[in-house]
Amino acid sequence: MSKTLLIIKPDATERNLIGHVINRLEKARFTVADIRMVHLTDQQARKFYAVHEGKPFLDSLVAFMTSGRVVPMLLEKDNAVEDLRALIGATNPEKAACGTIRDEIGRDIEKNSVHASDSDENAATEIGFFFGPDAI
Numbered sequence: 675m676s677k678t679l680l681i682i683k684p685d686a687t688e689r690n691l692i693g694h695v696i697n698r699l700e701k702a703r704f705t706v707a708d709i710r711m712v713h714l715t716d717q718q719a720r721k722f723y724a725v726h727e728g729k730p731f732l733d734s735l736v737a738f739m740t741s742g743r744v745v746p747m748l749l750e751k752d753n754a755v756e757d758l759r760a761l762i763g764a765t766n767p768e769k770a771a772c773g774t775i776r777d778e779i780g781r782d783i784e785k786n787s788v789h790a791s792d793s794d795e796n797a798a799t800e801i802g803f804f805f806g807p808d809a810i
């Protein structure tokens with residue numbers, strides 16, 4: 675069993691899609707091991723997305739991620755990181771494979787409804803960010 679982190683982003687929480695996303699995750703055999711609802715501060719969002727420092731989309735991304743509630747959750751499954759990336763689809767919903775979560779509910783490359791860790795190493799960092807070192 676391995677772990678990863680998913681965040682339901684403000685564009686999805688504001689459309690009352692939290693239950694829908696969790697349903698998709700559970701149908702795909704992910705276990706929700708922990709969950710929170712947070713309104714991120716500017717500082718928290720910049721720290722979470724520090725890997726994107728210097729990218730042209732960072733300021734807009736931070737404004738979006740602090741615009742409403744987000745729902746980070748700790749997910750468990752065999753091959754969790756890779757399987758979750760496949761389930762959510764490409765960053766740009768227009769390019770996401772048919773039937774993926776971003777294809778289904780994503781709005782655009784920024785308001786793409788969900789974030790998922792892209793490696794085991796980043797999953798550990800991101801899980802620690804929201805759920806503390808004991809959750810890793």
Ligand code: CMP
Pocket residue numbers: 726731735765783784785786788789790
């Ligand atoms: P996420 O998987 O959370 O990782 C970084 C986020 O930046 C991404 O999803 C999008 O919400 C946002 N973003 C906006 N523009 C871009 C872009 N051109 N390339 C990658 N990510 C982008």
